[in-house]
Amino acid sequence: MQDAARRDGIFLTPLSGFRSVKDQQSVFYGVKAARNQNIRQRAKVSAPPGFSEHHTGYALDIGDANSPATHLEFDFENTEAFYWLQKHANRFHFELSFPPDNTRGIMYEPWHWRFVGDDHSTVTFYGQRVVTP
Template sequence: MQRRPPLLINTEAIEAWPAGLLRARSNLDARLLARAHWVLRRKRDGRYLAAVLVHGVHAMVPRLAREPGVEEALSLLHAPLARPFAATLEEQWLALAGLQQRLQQLGLDPQRYADDSGLPLEPEPCLLHLAGHDRFGRPLWLRRGAAQGWRRMRVHAAREGVALDAISGFRSHAYQLGIFERKRARGLSVADILKVNAAPGFSEHHSGHALDIGTPGDAPAEESFEATDAFAWLQAHAGEHGFQLSYPRDNPHGIVYEPWHWCWKPANG
């Protein structure tokens, strides 16, 4: 029987990762990860919070019970339908209310930003599928259709002598908010940060449908990608696999030209 790819269970504050995909950061981590099925990981900064073992939960931080979202994440892991292939989670998305509140705390009006940029708020999926690994060896998480499309497209390109690799895929609201918080702590204003980082919640990467694509030997996420055989191949064939270039030159969102950023568009929308 064919083994299905691992899943990432996503909640507002915490991600539940298959333990075998995480890197140990200490000898204690290594011992726990070797025995664990899942690891709870704080989305804002990637901190490992707890290892879920056969016979219970082992805290990896002090005062685990005070961590926001721990009970929710554990309840999903313990629910029979959420383990391991939760059809009930496949079409669910996280609520946006918490994100909007945190944007306002940053001094950002979500509606005004949406009007100015023409970009919609992007909810996060509750379930993501492993689509392989990116150029840096990190697990690449995407929605199921995008993951399948990426794998097929990469094989198609390889058969025609073109090498594609992924630079990044899914990124959470919390991760993006963490970037803003760290930069503000260094003294940057929100206006300055927005010159180089999209407002949290408005990136296609949050949807699990978008990925940044590169080719070996070319710098990641640079306009030079436009001159590669890989980009020419994508222009000719990406649409066959459901992918579209999101930010061409002079796009209506005011986003800089990104020849590396491609988004899978579901057939029904």
């Protein structure tokens, strides 16, 4: 996907991929606490340890190398990289994990994408209800 984007003049930057439970503890309890957020507020913007899509190895936070100030920020949705992902990510079996008004109640994260291109990833994110022909 990164090569295809580059051919179109878009420079996708992987920001965060697999994250261990220990790493997620640091994010959830350290970084978010420093922002004076209570547990409920933190859970809307960052998964509690043990519940992050990053634990699966299928999730990826993506940035735009031409707009580093937008990394992990809502403004990422205004970048060429985000526009490219919206148009082309599905060709590579990636989807936006937390679109606006998602049913899981997780805050919109335009930078957070997940791979759903094999049986294991599909079952991981959608459960057994998805049947592969």
